[in-house]
Amino acid sequence: MTQNAFQDYLLQASQKVNDYLFQSDVVDYLKPDHIKRAVLSYLQRPSKRLRPAVLMMSCGAVGGDENKAIGAAAGVELFHTWTLVHDDVIDNDHLRRGEPTVHKQMETIAKTEMGLDAKLAKDYGRDIAILTGDVQHGWCITSFIDCASANKIDPRVILAIIRYLQTHVLNMLVYGEVLDVQFGLQKKNIESIQEKDVIHMLWLKTGILYEFASQAGAMIGLNTPYIDNPLVRAVKEFSSNCGIAFQLQDDILGIVGDEKRLGKPVGSDIREGKKTTVLLHALKNASSAQKARLLTLIGNNKASDDEIEEAKQLLIDLNGVDYSQRLAQKYLDTALSHLNALRASRYKDLLKSWADFMINRDL
């Protein structure tokens, strides 16, 4: 399958999910106006809707009808969305998909529409963002539920999916987020971190939700409440490994990627001191002089552009980038091997194209 055909599929899938979301009766529940605008905010911004697409492809790949999984696909997007809104408050990020984060957006509205001073406006933005995530969390559950009633999916299948999401997935994501916060605060010695710790964090923060999307799609496709079904496990393992490959690639692009396509300034990961497999491997290969130099450059948020370039070159020369590329490929190969359990189909080809897209994308 060509990447063009895959991109066409993504577009169609995201259109289906968008139609479902914006025509939902839940939109009428959103009150007052600031909550409504905040809840819809991220959903209305351009997005590839990769998680919903993975859910629908996985449903199709086990022989199911992807149209029966649209509610669940919208549900996984809503789940992702509420975690973004709350994480943005926690990380105090200002931009999301190129526009202000919900708490910043509402802070501005508090100033312009309500005439609040800076301190009160900041609190108001935070308050609305907390409640916005809560409402999206509720909407997420509703979307999964409606998947049962609208499509003759056994309600036990949906209950099993929601329970897994609300115990395993939610708690692992929160665990990852708290570790991340604690990590940032405690400025742990970078040399005490091991590659498996970095990979575990990539899995907690990204892999697990892709894994869940595939698992849910396959359970709906097979109309089974059993997460141990061999086909369910196959697509789950496929997506879990793809998710890790995706994040490894993300870390590489954060160092050698193009600013315009990346959507963030070149060098920001280096200035933040992000712990990546690129960095860990480069440190392993470095002479003591190179190691000392790298540790001065990495995590120095006042590093000049020349210093960023120097760090980047060291990370490349010490084989960090090359090593991480091979590591991502290894995860991808493992992912693809799990697809052997599936019969040939257009959806199987789509999943392969997605895997390819995950590490060959340049943005």
Next chain:
Amino acid sequence: MTQNAFQDYLLQASQKVNDYLFQSDVVDYLKPDHIKRAVLSYLQRPSKRLRPAVLMMSCGAVGGDENKAIGAAAGVELFHTWTLVHDDVIDNDHLRRGEPTVHKQMETIAKTEMGLDAKLAKDYGRDIAILTGDVQHGWCITSFIDCASANKIDPRVILAIIRYLQTHVLNMLVYGEVLDVQFGLQKKNIESIQEKDVIHMLWLKTGILYEFASQAGAMIGLNTPYIDNPLVRAVKEFSSNCGIAFQLQDDILGIVGDEKRLGKPVGSDIREGKKTTVLLHALKNASSAQKARLLTLIGNNKASDDEIEEAKQLLIDLNGVDYSQRLAQKYLDTALSHLNALRASRYKDLLKSWADFMINRDL
């Protein structure tokens, strides 16, 4: 039924709910340690568990087995708990059930255990509290789901209950919370507020969750997914009106109640300028001099104890307290009239005792 027998029932019901909660497999998912401590924090503090008890009584009152509803009863307590944790962040409250709120508790831990400075510790406390509410929200859904699998309740009943909770109830509560925040910020002229606005807010912030608890209990007791079932509607209306009576009584006690039993300083509602039916009715009966005086005293957070006493006396003399007591009784009478739809039973008597407790309690 005597109030003693009712109190005995409350104790038994809360014991069942506590056993269920603390033996749940979800406890093992809570990670890392700070999340676990924060998620369990409010649940481990003394509480009457009124909402779970109402759910279980409503299940029994329509002829069901209350033991089949314990998971749902735990679910409604968890729902209440996550809204408390997030509301405490939003309202920046420092105490809950006599101990520090979750964000304050975690702020202290961040200082003592992690050695963070004041600013970082405050952020950390807030971050953990946001994620804590999120985890409790997930646990709430899980508890409802387990109610289906463990007790042969039709999964469609549980899906209908969860959907109602996650659309109608959640959005109404958020609506109430945002109106409350906006209200506090905009210092709306008190004389433009009508009694029906105050009652609506009481319903949004309290009535609706009691209403839901009864509705869910009755649906489980009858094993029906139909919220329009006449018995379901009867107990729902009963609890809705009781919830409003409870809050009216709360507002009265906030003015004339005893400090020790109230758990907050006498006069704090007056100093905060809380908009109550007591105040609205007193203003209606006031001469222009009395009105001017009341408006000076109410909402003045520097009011002396003598001024608080003066305000309290004015609210009593102008019939505000007496009027609100009669209003609470009116809601209670309406509530009790809905019980006529139920057959005589111990649970019907328990519900009556609960109604009595709601407005005759002195704490």
